[in-house]
Amino acid sequence: MTRAAVNRPTIALAAVAAASVLLLTGCGTTGNAGAAAGDAATITIVDDRGERVELAAPAEKVVALEWNTAENLVALGVMPVGVADVEGYGDWVQSETLDEGVTDVGQRGEPSVDAIAGLAPDLVLTTTDLPESVVAQIEEFAPVLVVRGADASDPIGQMQENLVRIATATGQEAEAEEVLAGFDEKLDEGRAALEAAGLAGAAFMMSDSWASGGQVSIRPFAEGALLTAVTEELGLENAWTGDGDADYGLGSTDVEGLTGVGDVEFLYITNGEADAYRNELSGNAVWQSLPFVQSGKVHRLPDGIWMFGGPSSMNDYIDAVVDTLAA
CATH class of the missing domain: 3.40.50.1980 (Nitrogenase molybdenum iron protein domain)
Incomplete structure (x- = not known):
């Protein structure tokens, strides 16, 4: 891993975001053929499954089913409404603390679909480690953004790109810039x-x-x-x-x-x-x-x-x- 590879998402965050985000505004030149003209709030992200995840506006009520996605949310200033295995998160992830009111939605890998649905989230975040059958159940009532849990061919780059995607989905791009700059520092x-x-x-x-x-x-x-x-x-x-x-x-x-x-x-x-x-x-x-x-x-x-x-x-x-x- 070269130093340049580490810096890529920090010095070229817009390029990374552009690779996963097809639309940040409703302009006709964005290539968003499915969005109505003038729908400036619409966000369409291509996740690590290659699926288009469409949001009418930046997500505010977010459920995180893996600890790294929950950590990134909190780092960006977005407190999740639900997290898988809250107690385990508290033991293993002390860098970003969850509020006491965050709902536990079951175990990582085996979350409670009913508990997630009960929170009526704007967005559910998970990784490619979650079975596709569970993702499909959740998608019946909420959009699901799936990021790759890790990539041994570019581990730091994948970590950074995960943060960028989550920041784009929640409208926290400026905060992502600060987090990534802090990591480089x-x-x-x-x-x-x-x-x-x-x-x-x-x-x-x-x-x-x-x-x-x-x-x-x-x-x-x-x-x-x-x-x-x-x-x-x-x-x-x-x-x-x-x-x-x-x-x-x-x-x-x-x-x-x-x-x-x-x-x-x-x-x-x-x-x-x-x-x-x-x-x-x-x-x-x-x-x-x-x-x-x-x-x-x-x-x-x-x-x-x-x-x-x-x-x-x-x-x-x-x-x-x-x-x-x-x-």
Whole structure:
């Protein structure tokens, strides 16, 4: 990922928006053949399904069925009326806080269609991770804007474009400019701080993990993962060479699979007391033999940083990496 690629949506936000928005006004030259002349408020967005989503005006009552879409809404100054798994959001996404009055509409991946309908939303936001059958049910009573949850071929660009689409749908384009500029500024500050600490080019690995039945599963963030891309933009070099999936850039390994990583800055995120590295692996001989464990370079980052979030979560992540490594 080059610096230019990161800056693309910030310095050319209008171009990004134009790629997904067919109509922002009702002028006859916009190519909106279906809109009545003079219908200046009409917004038509092409989402990541390739579907045209038409809004009579910027959406105000919005339901978000994935946490990154909810986070982006709040960052843009639009408090959602409903969010999937409000409690989980509060645990994992501390960058943008929900109001107490936000309605819980069920679980991510299995939302309550009845609860969503009861809120009479202007717009429902979700990602390509939600089954199409559920999207179809919701579309019977509300427009649904579907953004791609992640894209390992351009993780930062996808994150930024998701924000742009949501901003266009809610009339918050100026706010999106500010959010994206703030993200670029945070990257610049973080890169400078790590360089000043002598960490430019330092090797790192990012992961999360969990334990089940005494067995520890480790999920490396490979090339194409959002956190990996952000860390590389900070001037560090990813030491994990295994493959990740095409969307989120996530791999899979066990503790033996870490033996070839070397003496790296080993970063990880978990939540609460569930810490497989400190708990289940504390007495594991292979884990204890790893160079980064022996050199004390295992770093648990603070709770509440959503690993698949928007610019606000990435800003928190940047602060955490800098505070941890450059302290």
